[in-house]
Amino acid sequence: MKCEMARDNVILAYYGELPDELASTLEQHLMTCEECRAELSALEGIEPQLATLPVAEPTPNLLAQSRMRLDDALDAIPPHGFFTRLRANFFLWVGHLRSAPALATLLIGVGFIGGNFLNRYEVAKQPQPQPASTSSVPAQSVVASVTGIDRTPDSEMVQVHYNRIVPETIEGSLDSKEIRDLLMKATTSPTDGIRANSVQLLASECKAGHECAARDDGKGVRGALLVSLRYDKDPGVRLKALEGLESYIGQDRRVRDAVLESLAHDPDAQVRMAAVSLLTPVQHDSSVRQVLRTVSTQDENPYIRTVSYNTLQGSDSIQ
Ligand SMILES: [Zn+2]
Numbered sequence: 001m002k003c004e005m006a007r008d009n010v011i012l013a014y015y016g017e018l019p020d021e022l023a024s025t026l027e028q029h030l031m032t033c034e035e036c037r038a039e040l041s042a043l044e045g046i047e048p049q050l051a052t053l054p055v056a057e058p059t060p061n062l063l064a065q066s067r068m069r070l071d072d073a074l075d076a077i078p079p080h081g082f083f084t085r086l087r088a089n090f091f092l093w094v095g096h097l098r099s100a101p102a103l104a105t106l107l108i109g110v111g112f113i114g115g116n117f118l119n120r121y122e123v124a125k126q127p128q129p130q131p132a133s134t135s136s137v138p139a140q141s142v143v144a145s146v147t148g149i150d151r152t153p154d155s156e157m158v159q160v161h162y163n164r165i166v167p168e169t170i171e172g173s174l175d176s177k178e179i180r181d182l183l184m185k186a187t188t189s190p191t192d193g194i195r196a197n198s199v200q201l202l203a204s205e206c207k208a209g210h211e212c213a214a215r216d217d218g219k220g221v222r223g224a225l226l227v228s229l230r231y232d233k234d235p236g237v238r239l240k241a242l243e244g245l246e247s248y249i250g251q252d253r254r255v256r257d258a259v260l261e262s263l264a265h266d267p268d269a270q271v272r273m274a275a276v277s278l279l280t281p282v283q284h285d286s287s288v289r290q291v292l293r294t295v296s297t298q299d300e301n302p303y304i305r306t307v308s309y310n311t312l313q314g315s316d317s318i319q
Helices: 003-014 020-032 034-052 060-076 079-099 101-109 115-125 177-186 192-207 220-231 235-248 253-265 269-278 286-298 302-318
Strands: 142-151 158-165
Touching: 003 020, 003 034, 020 034, 177 192, 177 220, 192 220, 192 235, 220 235, 220 253, 235 253, 235 269, 253 269, 253 286, 269 286, 269 302, 286 302
Parallel strands: none
Antiparallel strands: 142 158
């Protein structure tokens, strides 16, 4: 063993990281080489001094991480490349020893092998000019909410924790649950065009008899259309919702009630016209007749009054 390698190994041995197969060779070398023995005792002399130096205490996490990285790195070294890698790492360590003896020795002591990580640790500990702010957030995302604020004592630095909204796109069949759920969300979008599009697509699904079953909780596609019919501010959207609900008027009391409500109260004449034309299949229902009677005398639109009256007559003539 040459002196250069022996001195590298001395440090490893000192901290218990020297593989057994190298230990005996090192021992033999030390018996014959006074210079290397001097190196060893110099190393032993460093430690009491280190103990008196103020050193940032690595956290238990850092120590555990260092230990794991050492094990990983040793595992990753191919058998024939072991000594080469060991030596290469050693020169890194020796470089750090010169620039930051206390810290580097301490970290070697806990089995640290990654020069890169040590570098980052040192950089993080060094006082340095800070940028105004740093952010790892993609440019497209939108801040949804601030969840916490930490101020570093006696400094200008503040840590702000927040959630963000990242735009995403999904493509799929109208029959897929993800797409339907998104379309139902879109029916309450503040953007008129998005609401109109989503209600139209959901209405066409209902007309085709797909995934439009009534649910007790009022959710689902049919529930979304009922909400749009009752509350959407755009008459075009309310019309589309009516179209989607048309085929359920005879079997779903909630649909019938919502259509009656539209006929009686919708401010838009086109919506009221569409509503009255939907009611023929349920014209015998007493609540329907009650509304038709009121509308046939009170609606401001003569056409709607006439159609309501005729529908009412139709129901009377059958009875
Ligand atoms: Zn020597």
